[in-house]
Amino acid sequence: MKKKTFLLLLGCLLFIGLAGCSKGPATDTSITSPLKSELIIGYEKDTETLDTFKTSWFSDSLIYVYDRLISRDYDFDYKPSLATRWETSEDGMVWTFYLKDGVTFHDGTPLSSADVAWTLNRIIDPEIAAPIAADYSSIREVIAKDPLTVEVHLNHPYANLPFVLSSTSAGIVSEKSYTEKGNTYGISALNGTGPFKFVEWKQGDRIVLEKNDAYEWGPDWMENGGKPQIDRIVMRIIPEENTRMMEIEAGNVHVLRDVPATFKDQLSKNENIKLFSGDATKLVYLAYATDKTPFNDIKVRKAINHAINRAEIVDYLMRKAATVADGYLPPALKSEYFADSSALSYDYDPESSKALLKEAGFPEGFTTTLAAENTSQFTKLAETLQHQLKEVGIDAKINMYDTASYADMLKSGKQDMFIRLYSWPNADILDYLLLSSQFPYPNHSRWNDSTTDDLIKSAASSSTWEERSKGYHKVQKHLIEQAVWAPIYIPEMTIAVRNEVKNFKFHPWIPQFNDNLTLE
Amino acid sequence: MIRFITKRLLLMAPILLGSTLFIFVILRVAPGDPVDRIVGPNVTKEVYENIRINHGLDKSIAEQYVVFLKNLSKGDLGNSILQRRPVIQVVKERIGITLKIGSAALLLSFLLAIPIGTFAAIYPGKPLDYLLMTFSMIGISMPTFWFASLLLYFLSYRFRLFPISGYETWQHYILPVVALGMTDAATSARMVRSSMLEVLGLDYIRTARAKGVSEKTIIFVHALKNALQPIITLLGMKIGWLFGGSAIVEIVFSIPGIGLLLVDSIFARDYPVVQGTMLILVVFIMIGNLLADVIHAIVDPRITFD
Numbered sequence: 001m002k003k004k005t006f007l008l009l010l011g012c013l014l015f016i017g018l019a020g021c022s023k024g025p026a027t028d029t030s031i032t033s034p035l036k037s038e039l040i041i042g043y044e045k046d047t048e049t050l051d052t053f054k055t056s057w058f059s060d061s062l063i064y065v066y067d068r069l070i071s072r073d074y075d076f077d078y079k080p081s082l083a084t085r086w087e088t089s090e091d092g093m094v095w096t097f098y099l100k101d102g103v104t105f106h107d108g109t110p111l112s113s114a115d116v117a118w119t120l121n122r123i124i125d126p127e128i129a130a131p132i133a134a135d136y137s138s139i140r141e142v143i144a145k146d147p148l149t150v151e152v153h154l155n156h157p158y159a160n161l162p163f164v165l166s167s168t169s170a171g172i173v174s175e176k177s178y179t180e181k182g183n184t185y186g187i188s189a190l191n192g193t194g195p196f197k198f199v200e201w202k203q204g205d206r207i208v209l210e211k212n213d214a215y216e217w218g219p220d221w222m223e224n225g226g227k228p229q230i231d232r233i234v235m236r237i238i239p240e241e242n243t244r245m246m247e248i249e250a251g252n253v254h255v256l257r258d259v260p261a262t263f264k265d266q267l268s269k270n271e272n273i274k275l276f277s278g279d280a281t282k283l284v285y286l287a288y289a290t291d292k293t294p295f296n297d298i299k300v301r302k303a304i305n306h307a308i309n310r311a312e313i314v315d316y317l318m319r320k321a322a323t324v325a326d327g328y329l330p331p332a333l334k335s336e337y338f339a340d341s342s343a344l345s346y347d348y349d350p351e352s353s354k355a356l357l358k359e360a361g362f363p364e365g366f367t368t369t370l371a372a373e374n375t376s377q378f379t380k381l382a383e384t385l386q387h388q389l390k391e392v393g394i395d396a397k398i399n400m401y402d403t404a405s406y407a408d409m410l411k412s413g414k415q416d417m418f419i420r421l422y423s424w425p426n427a428d429i430l431d432y433l434l435l436s437s438q439f440p441y442p443n444h445s446r447w448n449d450s451t452t453d454d455l456i457k458s459a460a461s462s463s464t465w466e467e468r469s470k471g472y473h474k475v476q477k478h479l480i481e482q483a484v485w486a487p488i489y490i491p492e493m494t495i496a497v498r499n500e501v502k503n504f505k506f507h508p509w510i511p512q513f514n515d516n517l518t519l520e
Numbered sequence: 521m522i523r524f525i526t527k528r529l530l531l532m533a534p535i536l537l538g539s540t541l542f543i544f545v546i547l548r549v550a551p552g553d554p555v556d557r558i559v560g561p562n563v564t565k566e567v568y569e570n571i572r573i574n575h576g577l578d579k580s581i582a583e584q585y586v587v588f589l590k591n592l593s594k595g596d597l598g599n600s601i602l603q604r605r606p607v608i609q610v611v612k613e614r615i616g617i618t619l620k621i622g623s624a625a626l627l628l629s630f631l632l633a634i635p636i637g638t639f640a641a642i643y644p645g646k647p648l649d650y651l652l653m654t655f656s657m658i659g660i661s662m663p664t665f666w667f668a669s670l671l672l673y674f675l676s677y678r679f680r681l682f683p684i685s686g687y688e689t690w691q692h693y694i695l696p697v698v699a700l701g702m703t704d705a706a707t708s709a710r711m712v713r714s715s716m717l718e719v720l721g722l723d724y725i726r727t728a729r730a731k732g733v734s735e736k737t738i739i740f741v742h743a744l745k746n747a748l749q750p751i752i753t754l755l756g757m758k759i760g761w762l763f764g765g766s767a768i769v770e771i772v773f774s775i776p777g778i779g780l781l782l783v784d785s786i787f788a789r790d791y792p793v794v795q796g797t798m799l800i801l802v803v804f805i806m807i808g809n810l811l812a813d814v815i816h817a818i819v820d821p822r823i824t825f826d
Binding site: 048049051054055056057126129130131132133134135137183186187202203204205236237238239240242243246247249250252402403404405407408409411422424428429431432433442 | 550551552553556557558559560561562563564566567570571574600602603604605610613614669672673676677680683684685686687771772773774776780781784787788789
């Protein structure tokens with residue numbers, strides 16, 4: 001009896017164990033032996049949903065599955081996409097878009113202006129509570145005038161509409177498919193007009209797309225506006241960064257998005273891999289609660305700016321995989337960026353810093369806290385800043401938080417000094433982070449200034465892009481003068497690409513894998 | 521036996537209720553808000569509040585718990601806040617992979633631990649004992665994360681003997697199972713050794729030796745069966761380890777199992793997924809312990825079902 005029980009137990013374990021070693025159900029083994037025309041891309045994180053109406057954080061896959069009315073070319077300029085052209089009414093309140101003819105969804109149904117109107121109206125519908133709705137708050141209503149004409153009616157003149165309509169969330173969804181698929185849409189089904197069709201999403205593992213053979217309506221700025229040269233895209237989720245590096249070096253992954261600075265040296269020595277870099281539309285900055293003593297004193301804020309040696313941080317901490325930040329926006333935003341930021345920014349000058357602290361009534365400096373998220377990048381940055389601030393007499397105790405606890409701490413207003421990163425390709429990030437109406441969160445630096453409010457509101461409601469850019473230049477100038485933050489660096493966006501991938505071109509936002517890219 | 525099992529199953533209900541309450545409260549008291557992972561910096565207060573209302577996060581913790589229990593009584597673990605789909609579905613997709621790795625690792629652990637522990641106990645204080653126990657001590661001291669990374673670096677990356685990450689073929693499972701199984705075998709081997717040493721010193725073994733029974737029969741027929749009883753107890757407790765331990769190898773080898781899901785969900789404060797996963801984990805541990813008790817009672821006649 002005892003022997004039998006023991007054997008039974010062992011047998012059960014053996015069975016389960018062997019089952020564990022059997023082949024997984026109906027999975028494609030091509031990952032381990034990539035097809036020539038299957039591009040495998042490594043990502044750190046998976047997305048939570050592919051339904052654009054239900055999130056603010058979008059998977060790259062949506063760029064390829066959907067088309068938008070407007071696209072952004074390699075110079076980051078706005079260009080026609082599904083809309084061949086558009087015009088604005090004299091008062092700037094109505095934008096009329098003329099759609100391309102002959103465009104079809106992946107299920108073969110033709111794209112009509114009704115789908116465009118439905119997609120955009122659904123985002124702004126308060127009942128839907130789309131997390132991205134705030135981006136579209138300037139839109140009052142979208143009307144399908146005729147099958148190929150769409151009118152976007154605004155609440156106020158809004159020169160930034162091309163940004164909104166070219167963003168990932170503005171991908172045109174098939175109303176019919178969305179309604180038919182119900183809750184499975186965005187999980188096991190997607191229907192767009194983009195160059196790649198959705199095949200499957202194994203959550204936490206991969207998203208698979210295949211080329212849309214019918215595609216012939218790519219934007220003019222692409223060399224190949226027709227169907228993609230590669231057959232499939234497999235987006236693999238590999239959370240551990242060491243594992244991601246090994247996979248590309250071993251040739252199991254063709255492209256890595258966002259290579260960490262610490263791995264740049266290692267990958268640049270590999271002759272099978274090329275690195276493509278450009279300034280990201282991101283900013284890393286040191287902020288402080290400007291409504292609290294001593295940070296409510298402009299002299300203290302300027303002293304902090306003078307105390308930070310940004311060049312040292314970029315050279316040694318970031319290993320030159322970043323550029324020194326002078327202003328409040330990244331230069332990659334081109335016309336929106338205030339070009340005089342560099343001339344007006346605060347040089348590293350510990351003596352001036354000490355003098356300003358003395359003037360502010362802190363001849364011996366002061367004690368404070370410095371908060372940051374507990375990633376390795378920000379832990380090192382916090383330690384470096386702590387050391388640099390100590391040089392001028394500011395004694396900062398470091399407090400590290402996980403992402404969720406950090407947001408909670410900032411909301412509750414417990415912060416003194418803290419490190420932040422934003423990633424946003426538009427000047428309106430300043431609205432979200434610095435308008436007094438955004439107090440206390442996401443206006444986590446607790447900046448409550450009527451001049452900033454007026455300058456931002458005036459810029460945001462401009463009717464032309466040029467006017468808007470000039471308006472935001474004034475905003476940035478004012479913020480530098482007020483030393484609201486201490487900008488530190490703009491991280492580089494580095495993409496690693498294996499040599500088998502041909503015709504890869506760096507795009508400041510998201511790689512365009514359908515543009516003539518081939519695999520050897 | 522049926523009475524015993526029924527009694528134990530009934531006892532599970534309050535334990536389960538208590539653990540759900542504990543997990544529920546701890547999660548909500550911890551700083552952080554799941555809605556922050558859905559919305560961007562540009563969200564309006566109205567949209568933010570609407571999302572909170574849609575997920576019932578505007579209600580008090582007590583009210584939320586009552587809703588959770590009501591749904592649970594219908595077999596509904598709620599919907600993931602981030603993924604916007606039933607937790608049951610999310611967990612179902614992930615649990616199979618973890619069970620495969622965990623059970624294969626458990627099997628490997630026992631297959632290694634039993635002979636290592638036995639041989640060390642047969643030759644106590646001899647070089648073989650020292651050698652085996654030194655290896656065991658190294659195994660205990662070495663974190664699974666580090667051991668898994670070493671295996672990955674040398675066997676997959678340097679010598680290209682195994683795939684680096686993923687879970688498509690049986691070859692993908694070898695290193696995660698070895699990483700998890702071998703570090704656990706180190707602990708279990710020490711337990712087998714001490715249990716075996718205790719049994720070998722008992723009177724009935726001395727009697728067997730005096731009767732002239734061969735040493736081989738004494739060890740493998742008379743001693744081993746009794747020495748393995750602590751291992752059965754261990755088996756019940758190991759079920760929890762299946763989940764926890766596999767989270768580490770799942771991260772290193774990029775395997776989308778339930779361990780990785782739990783870690784991600786905790787960081788994202790996806791309350792329903794954490795609750796659902798933990799609840800399933802508690803059920804597994806309780807069933808594991810019940811099974812261990814039942815097997816104990818069957819194997820050892822001195823233990824009764826009363």
